[in-house]
Amino acid sequence: MGLDAASLLQVLVWGLVVGSIYVLLATGLTLIFGVMKLVNFAHGELMMWGAFLTILIAQSTGVNPYVAMIGSTAAVGLLGVAIERLGFRPLRGTAKINEIFLSIALILVLQNALARFFVPYFRENAQIRTPYATEYFSLGLVNLRYDFVILLAVAWAITFGLWFVLFHTAPGRDVRATSQNRAAALLMGIDVRRIDMLCFGIGSALAALAGSLYGVVNPFSPYAGTIPAIKAFAVIILGGLGSVPGAVLGGLLYGVVESFGTFFLGGSWRDAIAFVLLIVVLMVRPQGIFREGA
Amino acid sequence: MRMSYTARCAGAWVVAGAIAGILVPGSASAQTVRLGLITSITGPAAGTGADQQRAATLAVEELNAAGGVTVGGAKRKVELVIGDDQTSREGAVSGVTRLIVEDKVNVVFGGLGSAFGMAALPLIQERGIPYIPTPSTPLFTRTKDMGPDPTKSMVFHYQATGLMYGAGTADFIAEGLRPVFAPGKPIRVAWLYQDSPFGAEYVRGYTDRIKEKNLPLETVATERFKVGETDYRAQLTKIKALAPQVLVPMGFRGETVAMVQQAVLDVGIDPKKVAIGPVCACVDDPLYYKDLGKIGSHTTILSVYSTYATPKNPAFARWPDFRASFQKRYGVLPGVLGVSAYDAVHIAARAIERAGSLDSQRVIAALAALPVDKYVMPIRSGKTLFDPKYREVDFYLIAQQFFWDEKLKELRPRVVWPHDVADAKYVHP
Numbered sequence: 001m002g003l004d005a006a007s008l009l010q011v012l013v014w015g016l017v018v019g020s021i022y023v024l025l026a027t028g029l030t031l032i033f034g035v036m037k038l039v040n041f042a043h044g045e046l047m048m049w050g051a052f053l054t055i056l057i058a059q060s061t062g063v064n065p066y067v068a069m070i071g072s073t074a075a076v077g078l079l080g081v082a083i084e085r086l087g088f089r090p091l092r093g094t095a096k097i098n099e100i101f102l103s104i105a106l107i108l109v110l111q112n113a114l115a116r117f118f119v120p121y122f123r124e125n126a127q128i129r130t131p132y133a134t135e136y137f138s139l140g141l142v143n144l145r146y147d148f149v150i151l152l153a154v155a156w157a158i159t160f161g162l163w164f165v166l167f168h169t170a171p172g173r174d175v176r177a178t179s180q181n182r183a184a185a186l187l188m189g190i191d192v193r194r195i196d197m198l199c200f201g202i203g204s205a206l207a208a209l210a211g212s213l214y215g216v217v218n219p220f221s222p223y224a225g226t227i228p229a230i231k232a233f234a235v236i237i238l239g240g241l242g243s244v245p246g247a248v249l250g251g252l253l254y255g256v257v258e259s260f261g262t263f264f265l266g267g268s269w270r271d272a273i274a275f276v277l278l279i280v281v282l283m284v285r286p287q288g289i290f291r292e293g294a
Numbered sequence: 295m296r297m298s299y300t301a302r303c304a305g306a307w308v309v310a311g312a313i314a315g316i317l318v319p320g321s322a323s324a325q326t327v328r329l330g331l332i333t334s335i336t337g338p339a340a341g342t343g344a345d346q347q348r349a350a351t352l353a354v355e356e357l358n359a360a361g362g363v364t365v366g367g368a369k370r371k372v373e374l375v376i377g378d379d380q381t382s383r384e385g386a387v388s389g390v391t392r393l394i395v396e397d398k399v400n401v402v403f404g405g406l407g408s409a410f411g412m413a414a415l416p417l418i419q420e421r422g423i424p425y426i427p428t429p430s431t432p433l434f435t436r437t438k439d440m441g442p443d444p445t446k447s448m449v450f451h452y453q454a455t456g457l458m459y460g461a462g463t464a465d466f467i468a469e470g471l472r473p474v475f476a477p478g479k480p481i482r483v484a485w486l487y488q489d490s491p492f493g494a495e496y497v498r499g500y501t502d503r504i505k506e507k508n509l510p511l512e513t514v515a516t517e518r519f520k521v522g523e524t525d526y527r528a529q530l531t532k533i534k535a536l537a538p539q540v541l542v543p544m545g546f547r548g549e550t551v552a553m554v555q556q557a558v559l560d561v562g563i564d565p566k567k568v569a570i571g572p573v574c575a576c577v578d579d580p581l582y583y584k585d586l587g588k589i590g591s592h593t594t595i596l597s598v599y600s601t602y603a604t605p606k607n608p609a610f611a612r613w614p615d616f617r618a619s620f621q622k623r624y625g626v627l628p629g630v631l632g633v634s635a636y637d638a639v640h641i642a643a644r645a646i647e648r649a650g651s652l653d654s655q656r657v658i659a660a661l662a663a664l665p666v667d668k669y670v671m672p673i674r675s676g677k678t679l680f681d682p683k684y685r686e687v688d689f690y691l692i693a694q695q696f697f698w699d700e701k702l703k704e705l706r707p708r709v710v711w712p713h714d715v716a717d718a719k720y721v722h723p
Contacts, residue, residue: 007535010561014527115340123341123581125524125548133559145560217560218524219552223338227522262528267519268489 006141011263012256013139017148017217019255020155021210025228026235026247027159028206034179034242035199038088038099042106043207044229045114048222050076050208051215052114055128065128066150069212073205080204084197092196107226114222125219128212151213158209159248162202166244175199179242227271234278240288249289253277326373327363327652329354329642330399331635332389332414337381338522339406342547342631345579346404346428348624349632350374353639355623363643366650372643375399381406383413390414394421400652401645403452403638405429406631408492418448424657426642428453428634430576431491435685448658450680452638452671454575454598454689456492460499462596462691463572467540468509470594470693470711471569474722475539484515484538486529486553488545493518496544496574514538519545526553530561540569547577551585558589565592566723572596572693579629583696583705590705591698592723598689599630599671603707605715609672609690616670637669641678695720 053072058065132146166172177185178195239246261273334343354374362371375397377389405411408431432455472481487493517529543553557563571594649660665677672690694707708718
């Protein structure tokens with residue numbers, strides 16, 4: 001097998017690209033879990049709604065898909081707010097099983113609702129076409145499509161922005177306080193229900209953005225969000241439940257290991273490799289790379 | 295006015311009879327021939343399932359427009375009953391159960407995914423219903439208990455199998471691509487194929503044919519991917535490093551589009567140095583020509599039916615008329631899986647006519663005793679005939695090369711192999 005530097009660099013780049021998508025997805029998921037202690041199994045479906053709305057906006061208005069992403073991200077963020085307000089909030093304080101079943105029900109509802117609109121236009125799958133599909137950026141040994149460069153830039157700008165808001169602003173402090181001790185935050189006058197709604201909305205918007213970026217470089221379908229969402233769950237366990245830095249590091253690690261694993265062992269191992277990594281890390285650090293809620 | 299006792303009794307019997315007619319399943323079917331299409335109406339493959347549904351509906355409409363099917367001297371209308379496999383094994387079992395038990399269909403046919411059809415096979419066996427599956431796995435008729443003894447089998451496989459496609463791929467590379475890319479020496483071939491029974495059969499057909507004919511093909515990579523995968527870049531990077539002269543991306547339509555685009559646009563495999571294709575016949579669908587875009591220029595496909603091209607040979611003569619009828623009825627063109635469902639309806643109808651009865655055993659015997667004139671899918675002998683050993687049909691495979699049509703802004707094909715039906719020579723990009 002050719003182990004030349006160009007191939008290895010290219011595989012590393014593919015790993016960073018897919019890892020950046022995992023980072024966005026896992027960050028949203030961990031934000032929701034950190035604050036609400038809620039596992040939203042329908043996160044992958046929100047991701048696919050994001051991709052679908054982007055292609056819909058871009059095709060119907062003719063705007064650049066990257067501009068369309070602003071609309072789709074906002075729309076899915078609002079959908080997330082509605083889901084929290086009308087779905088999860090009334091269940092708060094009841095048995096956890098209710099939340100689990102609601103999120104499973106959401107998978108079916110969101111998936112089938114999307115298929116209802118998607119299938120007549122795209123049949124099995126679609127891909128978001130941008131004007132930069134044949135424009136390249138040179139990294140010396142390899143050429144990288146502009147779309148990948150934009151994907152990396154957007155994903156990291158958003159992740160950095162989120163980190164800044166969480167750790168350097170008053171609303172971010174409220175979110176962290178709610179995550180660390182909900183009762184104490186409430187006593188300090190923080191409107192924790194508003195924080196719940198905000199975090200669910202931001203988490204959903206991040207899933208939508210991840211979906212849109214995913215849809216630029218990969219084909220997608222109403223059913224394609226399941227596997228990335230499962231991996232995002234694994235990422236947040238790997239990184240430490242509720243930890244944003246953990247989700248970032250875990251997502252990148254996952255993407256790179258998955259990419260090199262596929263390169264060396266073959267595509268059949270792609271999903272298994274990432275979970276082997278999870279098992280290995282948990283054997284050494286059962287709490288994940290970062291402690292819970294870091 | 296008071297009704298007499300007799301009139302009231304007669305009225306009660308009429309009402310009871312009407313209610314029984316409504317409530318008893320299958321009672322309404324006494325005057326019709328019921329053909330059960332099992333396909334994906336919901337789930338990820340629903341789009342292709344709709345293609346099968348439309349094609350089967352067209353065939354039924356044609357039969358009914360001609361008066362229906364003659365059974366025992368009387369004309370009976372044909373009724374199409376749809377079973378949804380929900381793009382899953384479990385869905386296939388429940389869909390086929392419903393078709394057989396509730397709808398009491400006379401023949402079950404169609405299907406997209408081999409795994410779904412195979413999941414329902416034990417039920418078909420148990421009930422002894424004639425079955426014409428259209429997915430590609432040869433296991434429909436080659437499993438131990440279904441294949442060797444045709445008298446015990448009710449399955450008649452109407453689709454080119456993965457083994458046939460694999461063998462055709464090897465033949466086309468040796469005869470069509472090697473003279474261009476590696477004259478006088480072995481040609482280096484890399485595979486990126488679906489990790490499924492379908493993919494495994496495809497590669498097995500290819501390797502068996504190389505051994506059988508001692509073809510000068512050197513297989514430098516056999517990379518796999520999981521069904522539904524969307525990112526092939528790591529495998530393609532590995533393949534590129536092995537410097538193949540042919541890349542065979544084998545998968546369903548969406549998978550193939552993504553593989554070709556990622557190979558050329560992302561990984562940088564140069565179509566001038568590497569022949570891309572032949573891709574699987576299962577992707578020959580109007581959307582493939584549209585979705586692949588300009589990047590698909592000069593790539594090739596091994597087909598059993600073409601969406602646009604018509605080779606100059608009687609085996610393919612019905613394609614233009616069929617396309618025209620389908621487009622007139624639905625405003626779109628069918629894909630290869632739709633075509634096989636269309637043919638299966640006609641084959642089932644003809645077998646029932648020959649059987650002169652709706653009795654399953656007699657219909658099975660009639661199917662086994664075909665030939666009838668072929669329908670749309672090309673068959674070498676010109677007759678639809680299930681071979682007595684495996685109850686498969688000897689389809690006529692062709693290779694097409696795609697070219698970008700600037701006016702249509704879509705790809706269009708030219709038949710480049712086999713040479714006796716080709717309308718153009720393979721063009722090196």
